[in-house]
Amino acid sequence: MGCFITDSPEQTKELGRKFGLSLPANSIVCFFGDLGSGKTTFIKGMASAFSASTEATSPTFVYLNIYEGEKCIYHFDLYRLHSSEEFLNMGFDEYLFAGGICCIEWSERIASLLPHGVIRLQFSHISDNQRKIIYS
Ligand code: ADP
Numbered sequence: 001m002g003c004f005i006t007d008s009p010e011q012t013k014e015l016g017r018k019f020g021l022s023l024p025a026n027s028i029v030c031f032f033g034d035l036g037s038g039k040t041t042f043i044k045g046m047a048s049a050f051s052a053s054t055e056a057t058s059p060t061f062v063y064l065n066i067y068e069g070e071k072c073i074y075h076f077d078l079y080r081l082h083s084s085e086e087f088l089n090m091g092f093d094e095y096l097f098a099g100g101i102c103c104i105e106w107s108e109r110i111a112s113l114l115p116h117g118v119i120r121l122q123f124s125h126i127s128d129n130q131r132k133i134i135y136s
């Protein structure tokens with residue numbers, strides 16, 4: 001459990017970078033918070049821990065971006081997903097234990113597929129340039 005306040009996108013990226021470095025392979029991190037609360041910024045920071053470039057290195061799908069590096073970051077945005085079944089049909093469950101780190105936005109869509117003990121990060125706006133990030 002922890003709570004952080006950042007004062008800029010750069011600070012959020014740096015927090016993400018340090019956080020990424022602390023994670024073992026096969027970690028699953030679920031992201032919560034409004035649009036613009038900094039989730040993607042933080043995930044780019046995580047990717048920067050493992051690679052010089054934080055551009056998605058694999059084709060961008062509707063639901064998944066892959067940032068390749070020393071550890072792969074699988075960035076899911078499941079907002080448009082209809083069901084857990086759809087996730088399984090696309091073979092996405094393979095990525096959950098592929099030796100990388102899964103970052104999942106809208107993990108509510110696949111709640112039944114997630115193991116116990118996933119990491120949860122809750123993002124919220126404090127002001128224009130401040131964001132609160134709660135880790136649990
Ligand atoms: P989300 O993925 O949660 O929708 P993004 O990371 O895509 O959010 O967008 C966050 C937006 O807020 C960016 O435009 C960024 O420049 C801005 N911003 C301002 N202050 C911060 C901060 N402290 N941390 C992260 N983003 C910030």
Ligand code: MG
Nearest residue numbers: 039040041105
């Ligand atoms: Mg986002």
